[in-house]
Amino acid sequence: MTQPVGCSSPPVFDDYFRISFEELLVWRRDVRRFRNDPVPQQLEEHLLDLVQLAPSVGNSQPWRFVRVKSANVRRAVRGNFELCNQEALAGYQGEQAKLYAGLKLSGLDQAPLQLAVFCEDATEQGYGLGRATMPETLAWSVVGAIHILWLSACVHGLGLGWVSILDPAKVTSALSVPPSWRFIAYLCLGWPEEAGKVPELEGLKWQARTAAGRTVLDR
DSSP states (O other): OOOOOOOSSOOOOOHHHHHHHHHHHHHOOBOOOBOSOOOOHHHHHHHHHHHTTSOOGGGOOOEEEEEOOOHHHHHHHHHHHHHHHHHHHTTOOHHHHHHHHHOOOOOTTTOSEEEEEEEETTOOTTTTTTOSSOTTHHHHHHHHHHHHHHHHHHHTTOEEEEEOOSOHHHHHHHHTOOTTEEEEEEEEEEOBSOOOSSOHHHHTTSOOOOSGGGOOOOO
């Protein structure tokens, strides 16, 4: 693995960097519409190198990636999504059902790069530090690594979409991974068709961003 360029002393982040970082957070999107152009191998490897800088409980680094290239496996994942999506649609009624039916919820047909992300529950790295009472922190560490990948992809002009309407057991079976690997996410990456001014779910009136999570309780 080629290590990202490091600094011998902590860097000083100026106002321009801070503004650019905030713009990155504002413009990050869950992308569903991709061009077919391939993602250069060198860029893919660089992004995966950056993921290794993500924090993890006890420095366990439990994330494991599977590059899904096989047409047969992609078809299996696509079929899995279609079935789960129909079951999800049946759970909505009225106007909400109409809105749901019109949502584009995956980029499985267009995304040139598709990654399944797993958590290695049996990892010995980190020697169990920090997770004896909260073993779920392993999975949370993987989610943190996915966020690093998401932001890094955005910096390089790539879009990332997290496909969550899937049956984890069926995805795991289709990919024939070790039994100690727990499925966390299926990611579509590629060059977005366009950069939307607002997130797609907001633009389609599914759900506006709220400040509910901004609540801070004082105790």
